[in-house]
Amino acid sequence: MRFSLALGLGLSWLLLQQTAAAPPVRISIEARAQQPGELILVTVETEQPSSVTGTVFNTEVRFFPTREPTVWQALLGLDVDLQPGEYRLDLKIVTDSGVESSETRMLQVAPRAFATRYLTLPKKYVNPPADVQERIRREAEEVRRIFSVASPEPVWEGQFRRPLGGKVISSFGKRSVLNGQPRNVHAGVDLRAPQGTVLRAPAGGRVVLAKELYFAGNSIILDHGLGLFSQFAHLSTFKVKEGQLVQPGETIGLTGRSGRVEGPHLHWSMRLGNGRIDPMSVLWLLSDGNRARPRSKAISEFSNRDPFVR
Incomplete structure (x- = not known):
């Protein structure tokens, strides 16, 4: 009895010590x-x-x-x-x-107010014909699967920077009305970019998609690690291949007007898992390389050269 009591008091003392x-x-x-x-x-x-x-x-x-x-x-x-x-x-x-x-x-x-944009596009991109519906469904599922898998380590280090210098011509979160019909939210930003403008990786990443999609046209998705992705749409040319590890500032493509667009520009969207996030918010938070300070074995594969410096 005394032994049990002493044992109980001893365990309690250890637990208190751990808590303290x-x-x-x-x-x-x-x-x-x-x-x-x-x-x-x-x-x-x-x-x-x-x-x-x-x-x-x-x-x-x-x-x-x-x-x-x-x-x-x-x-x-x-x-x-x-x-x-x-x-x-x-x-x-x-x-x-x-x-x-x-x-x-x-x-x-807190609440956030978003604007509405009105676009006039070819009918096939607003009400796609029956013979492309399966393609659209298949591509949407492929992209969904990519965003659902988070790499266990960060692939970027230091700053995120703009992929090109053009100004924002359509902001994040706008509600879209296409040919008079309400459509999905604009989950990215459109940057002014004449045909053939050089597109650079905003940060280190791995190319997990480089192909033509029905709506987005020629598209690249970069996996930055930990569920953070960049997607670039409506390109004219690819300069990378799937599976390639790219450095910040490395040329990954040229802009264009492929897919569902009115004219040449760059559509840049970002995801954190299933969360659709504003690239301008990412730049605000991560353009200072001293804020997020990941340590990753993947980062050591990059050279020390800064491709943004010419």
Whole structure:
């Protein structure tokens, strides 16, 4: 009886010691705005973290270690159609010594107003004929599968930059009316680009698609790692192949007017998992190479040359 009591008291003492040993945790949340279509960076800093995990929107949050041993980070994407409101971000931190702690933060997602654009296009791109419906379905499923698979490590490092210099001619999130018929949201930005303008990778990535699609025309999708993707549409020429690892600033294609378009330009869209996010939000958050600081074996495959510098 005395032995059982002593054992119970000893276990309780150990549990108290483990709880008391949990180091302090600093959590910061950075974003251009907490609105639909925005990218958010979550930074967790504590002593000797061995893993950080989290959930939000009933979805796993993928944290990655950084160049600083006490810091882990994650990217969150607020989909363009996310309803405004309060969302719970739950975190679990485990140290090298096995001590666990839990943290919760609330995300306040504010409303965002989007404009409407009216376009006149060839009828076949607004009401596609029956003989291309299967092709459209097959391509949509292929792209969906690509976005559903997250590479376990970041492939980019440092800054994200604009893929070309043209100004924005159609902003993210616009509701589209095509030939008088309401259609899907414009889940990217259109950049002014005359036929044949050089397109550069905005950051390091792996080419996971380079082919012609019915609506998007000649398209390239780059996997930047951890579920973050860039897609470029309406190109005239490919300069890369699927499976190729590209450096930031490397030429990947030439712009054009293929697919469902009124004229030559670049359509640039980005995804974080299933979240459709504004590329301008990504540039705001990740154009400073000191904000997100991923550490990845894949990055070591790049040379130290900066292709943006001429």
